[in-house]
Amino acid sequence: MNTLNMMRELSIATPSKIVMLVIDGLGGLPDPRTGRTELETARIPNLDALARKGICGLADPVGPGITPGSGPGHLALFGYDPVECNIGRGVLEAVGIDVELGPGDVAARGNFCTVDENGISTDRRAGRISTEKCAELCKILDGMTIDHIQIKVYPVREHRFVVVFRGGGLVPDVTESDPSRTGVTSLDIKLLRPEAVKMADVANHFILQSKNLLAKHRPANMVLLRGFSRKPRFPTMPEIYKLDPLAIAVYPMYRGLARLVGMKVAITGTTLADEFATLKQSYQDNDFFFLHVKWTDTAGEDGDFARKVRVLEEIDAALPALTALGPDALVVAGDHSTPAVLKGHSWHPVPVLLCSEYCRPDAVTAFSEPAFLAGGLGRISSTQIMSLAMANALKLTKFGA
Amino acid sequence: MNTLNMMRELSIATPSKIVMLVIDGLGGLPDPRTGRTELETARIPNLDALARKGICGLADPVGPGITPGSGPGHLALFGYDPVECNIGRGVLEAVGIDVELGPGDVAARGNFCTVDENGISTDRRAGRISTEKCAELCKILDGMTIDHIQIKVYPVREHRFVVVFRGGGLVPDVTESDPSRTGVTSLDIKLLRPEAVKMADVANHFILQSKNLLAKHRPANMVLLRGFSRKPRFPTMPEIYKLDPLAIAVYPMYRGLARLVGMKVAITGTTLADEFATLKQSYQDNDFFFLHVKWTDTAGEDGDFARKVRVLEEIDAALPALTALGPDALVVAGDHSTPAVLKGHSWHPVPVLLCSEYCRPDAVTAFSEPAFLAGGLGRISSTQIMSLAMANALKLTKFGA
Numbered sequence: 001m002n003t004l005n006m007m008r009e010l011s012i013a014t015p016s017k018i019v020m021l022v023i024d025g026l027g028g029l030p031d032p033r034t035g036r037t038e039l040e041t042a043r044i045p046n047l048d049a050l051a052r053k054g055i056c057g058l059a060d061p062v063g064p065g066i067t068p069g070s071g072p073g074h075l076a077l078f079g080y081d082p083v084e085c086n087i088g089r090g091v092l093e094a095v096g097i098d099v100e101l102g103p104g105d106v107a108a109r110g111n112f113c114t115v116d117e118n119g120i121s122t123d124r125r126a127g128r129i130s131t132e133k134c135a136e137l138c139k140i141l142d143g144m145t146i147d148h149i150q151i152k153v154y155p156v157r158e159h160r161f162v163v164v165f166r167g168g169g170l171v172p173d174v175t176e177s178d179p180s181r182t183g184v185t186s187l188d189i190k191l192l193r194p195e196a197v198k199m200a201d202v203a204n205h206f207i208l209q210s211k212n213l214l215a216k217h218r219p220a221n222m223v224l225l226r227g228f229s230r231k232p233r234f235p236t237m238p239e240i241y242k243l244d245p246l247a248i249a250v251y252p253m254y255r256g257l258a259r260l261v262g263m264k265v266a267i268t269g270t271t272l273a274d275e276f277a278t279l280k281q282s283y284q285d286n287d288f289f290f291l292h293v294k295w296t297d298t299a300g301e302d303g304d305f306a307r308k309v310r311v312l313e314e315i316d317a318a319l320p321a322l323t324a325l326g327p328d329a330l331v332v333a334g335d336h337s338t339p340a341v342l343k344g345h346s347w348h349p350v351p352v353l354l355c356s357e358y359c360r361p362d363a364v365t366a367f368s369e370p371a372f373l374a375g376g377l378g379r380i381s382s383t384q385i386m387s388l389a390m391a392n393a394l395k396l397t398k399f400g401a
Numbered sequence: 402m403n404t405l406n407m408m409r410e411l412s413i414a415t416p417s418k419i420v421m422l423v424i425d426g427l428g429g430l431p432d433p434r435t436g437r438t439e440l441e442t443a444r445i446p447n448l449d450a451l452a453r454k455g456i457c458g459l460a461d462p463v464g465p466g467i468t469p470g471s472g473p474g475h476l477a478l479f480g481y482d483p484v485e486c487n488i489g490r491g492v493l494e495a496v497g498i499d500v501e502l503g504p505g506d507v508a509a510r511g512n513f514c515t516v517d518e519n520g521i522s523t524d525r526r527a528g529r530i531s532t533e534k535c536a537e538l539c540k541i542l543d544g545m546t547i548d549h550i551q552i553k554v555y556p557v558r559e560h561r562f563v564v565v566f567r568g569g570g571l572v573p574d575v576t577e578s579d580p581s582r583t584g585v586t587s588l589d590i591k592l593l594r595p596e597a598v599k600m601a602d603v604a605n606h607f608i609l610q611s612k613n614l615l616a617k618h619r620p621a622n623m624v625l626l627r628g629f630s631r632k633p634r635f636p637t638m639p640e641i642y643k644l645d646p647l648a649i650a651v652y653p654m655y656r657g658l659a660r661l662v663g664m665k666v667a668i669t670g671t672t673l674a675d676e677f678a679t680l681k682q683s684y685q686d687n688d689f690f691f692l693h694v695k696w697t698d699t700a701g702e703d704g705d706f707a708r709k710v711r712v713l714e715e716i717d718a719a720l721p722a723l724t725a726l727g728p729d730a731l732v733v734a735g736d737h738s739t740p741a742v743l744k745g746h747s748w749h750p751v752p753v754l755l756c757s758e759y760c761r762p763d764a765v766t767a768f769s770e771p772a773f774l775a776g777g778l779g780r781i782s783s784t785q786i787m788s789l790a791m792a793n794a795l796k797l798t799k800f801g802a
Contacts, residue, residue, distance in 0.1 A: 369761060
C-alpha cells in the first residue's frame with residue numbers, strides 16, 4: 001500500500017483537530033546502575049494517565065537497526081517514506097537556519113578548514129572557530145557572481161556554513177570536495193551527470209576564489225563543500241490530508257522541515273511554556289498541530305540522563321494545558337530514540353501513544369518503553385502514525401464499497 | 402526499504418565482533434503428551450540467562466506460513482531477501498558437496514531411477530540404492546564431452562547425484578526431465594529462452610547416453626535431472642557490511658552457502674566441541690562468526706523429540722565457552738523451525754535472541770517459543786536480524802541528517 005496515495009484518496013476536511021506532540025529523542029535505554037530508562041525514571045503522572053486512556057506502541061522511523069537523522073525521523077512521523085523522500089544535507093542545513101530556497105536553487109553544506117602551504121588539509125574544522133568568526137568570514141565570501149550564478153553564504157555554527165547557488169541551469173548531481181580526512185588536498189567537484197557540468201564548474205570556481213579570499217585567515221583558510229542538493233518537491237500535507245497544519249517549534253530546523261511538507265509555521269518563543277501558549281492561541285485557526293520539543297534530545301546527546309529525566313518531567317507538568325484543549329486525536333511520539341547512555345540518536349524503536357474517543361485502549365498503565373511493548377498498537381512503522389491519527393479524528397472515508 | 406542497499410551505505414568497519422549462533426531447525430512444537438516444546442522441555446540455564454539479559458523475539462525466514470529450505474533460511478539470516486536471492490537446486494546440491502562452480506558452469510540435481518522396457522518410470526529413486534552404488538554409477542557417467550561441453554558427475558547420497566556442465570554458451574533456463582510421478586516416460590528437456598538451446602541439446606544427449614550406459618544396471622537404469630542453475634552472483638557480506646566474516650560449520654552445505662555470500666570458511670572438526678574450539682582459535686582474526694549447529698535439525702527431521710532436547714542441552718552446556726569471548730553482539734537464531742512432531746522443516750517462526758550492551762532488554766526470562774512471544778524484538782523478518790546485530794555492535798552510521 002502506498003500510504004500517501006491512500007490518504008490522498010480517503011482524507012476529508014472536517015473540523016476535528018489533531019495534535020502531534022513530538023518529543024525529540026524520546027526513547028531511551030536503561031541506566032546501568034538502576035536498570036531503568038529515562039522514561040521509567042521520570043515522574044510523569046500525566047503521560048501515564050494518557051497511556052492508561054490511549055493506545056500505545058513502539059514505532060520504527062526507518063527500519064530495525066537503522067538510526068535516523070532528524071530529517072528522516074520527522075518525515076516518517078508526517079507519513080512520508082523517509083527513504084524515498086530523502087532531503088539533501090545542504091537543503092537541510094539551509095532550512096535549519098530559516099533560509100528560503102527557490103525551486104532552482106542548489107544548497108551545499110560548507111566547513112571552514114585549515115590547509116598548509118601545499119594545500120594539504122590539516123584540520124577539517126579549522127579548530128572549530130567561533131560562530132562569530134564564522135559569520136565574519138561568511139561576509140567575505142558572500143555575494144560572488146560566477147557565470148551568472150549568484151552565490152549566497154550563510155553562517156550556521158562554529159566552522160559550519162551554507163552556500164546557496166542561485167541562477168538558471170543548475171543540477172545538483174555533483175561530488176563533494178570534502179575528502180573526509182586530513183593529510184590530503186581537497187577534492188575537485190566532479191559531475192555525476194552530464195547536465196551538472198555548470199554546477200561543478202561554478203562550485204570549483206567558488207572554492208578557488210574562497211581559497212584566495214581566505215589566504216590570510218588561517219586557521220580558516222579554505223572551505224570544504226558537500227551535500228549539494230535542491231529543495232525536494234514533496235506532495236504537501238494540505239494536498240494529501242486536506243489539513244491546515246501548523247508547526248510550533250523553537251528550533252529552525254524543525255520549522256524548516258515542516259515548511260517542506262507544506263505546514264504553516266507559528267511564531268513562538270524559546271521555552272516549552274511559550275510553545276504551549278502558542279498552541280492555545282492558534283488552536284481555533286488550524287486543524288493539525290505539530291508541536292516540537294527539542295530538549296530531551298539535547299540532554300540525550302549530551303549523555304545527561306538526569307537532565308533528560310527532568311525535561312520529561314517538565315513536559316509532563318505542561319501537558320494538562322494541552323489536554324485541556326480537548327484535541328480529537330492526540331499523538332505523543334518521537335522522531336527517534338536518543339538514549340543518554342549512547343550520547344546520540346539510536347536505532348531503538350520509539351514510544352508512540354494515540355489518544356482519542358475511539359482508540360480501543362489497551363492494558364498499558366505507564367508511559368515507558370517496556371510498558372509500551374505490550375501496547376495495542378504493537379510494533380509499527382512511524383509512517384503509519386499519521387493514518388492512525390487521521391482515522392481517530394474521523395478524517396478518513398471508507399476504502400472500497 | 403532495500404535493506405542490503407541501506408547496509409551498504411551505512412555500515413562501517415570497526416573492531417567490534419558479532420557472533421551469530423545458528424541452531425538449525427531451532428523452533429519446535431509441543432509434545433502432545435506434555436504440552437511443552439523441545440525448548441520448554443530442555444534444561445538450558447545458559448540460554449535462559451541470555452534471554453533474561455538480551456532482547457528476544459520470533460522471526461519469519463520467508464513469510465507467515467512459508468516453510469523454508471536451508472538455502473532461503475540461511476540467506477535470510479545473512480540479511481538477503483530469500484525470494485529475490487534464490488539459489489537453484491542444482492547449485493545448492495553442488496555447493497552441498499563442496500563442488501566449486503565456475504561462473505559459466507550449470508549444475509543440475511540428478512536422481513537415478515528405474516524404467517521398464519518401454520521407458521516408463523516405475524521408481525523415481527531406483528529403490529534408494531546405496532551411496533556406495535551411487536558413487537560407482539557416477540563414475541560410469543562421469544567425464545563425457547558433448548558438443549565441447551565437459552560433463553562432471555558427483556555422487557551425493559543414495560540415489561542422488563549432481564551433474565556439472567562446463568564450457569561456453571550455457572544458459573540454464575531449461576525445463577526438467579523429472580515428471581515427478583511414475584507410470585510415464587521422463588520428459589524431454591525444453592528451452593525456456595531461445596539462448597538456452599545448447600543447454601537443452603547437451604542435457605538431452607547426456608540423458609540419452611546415460612540411459613545407454615546404465616542399461617544393464619537395473620534398478621538404476623535411467624536418470625532424471627532438475628534444477629538447472631548457475632552460481633548466483635550475490636553482493637558479498639564483506640561488500641555490504643564491511644565485515645570479515647568466518648563460517649564455522651561441520652556440514653558442507655552450510656559452508657557452501659557461507660561461501661556464496663563471501664564468507665571465509667574455517668577448518669573445523671565434526672563435533673560441537675570442535676566448532677566452539679575453532680571459534681575461540683579464530684576469534685582474534687575476524688569480526689563476524691557464523692557458527693552452525695546441525696544436530697537439532699537432524700533430530701527434528703527424524704521425529705526424535707528426546708534427541709532434539711538432548712542436543713539443545715548440549716549446546717547450552719557449551720555456551721559459556723562462547724559467551725566468555727565477550728562478543729559485542731551475540732545472536733542466537735535458527736534458519737527455520739523443525740518440530741519433531743512434524744518430522745521436517747516447518748513454517749513456524751523461529752526464536753531469535755540478541756544480546757549486547759545496548760539491546761534494551763525485555764521481560765523475557767526463558768528461552769522458548771511461548772516466552773519469546775512477549776519479547777522486545779516482537780515478530781520480525783529474519784532478514785532484519787543482521788541490521789539489528791550491526792546496529793548493536795555500533796557498526797552502522799546514521800541515516801540522513
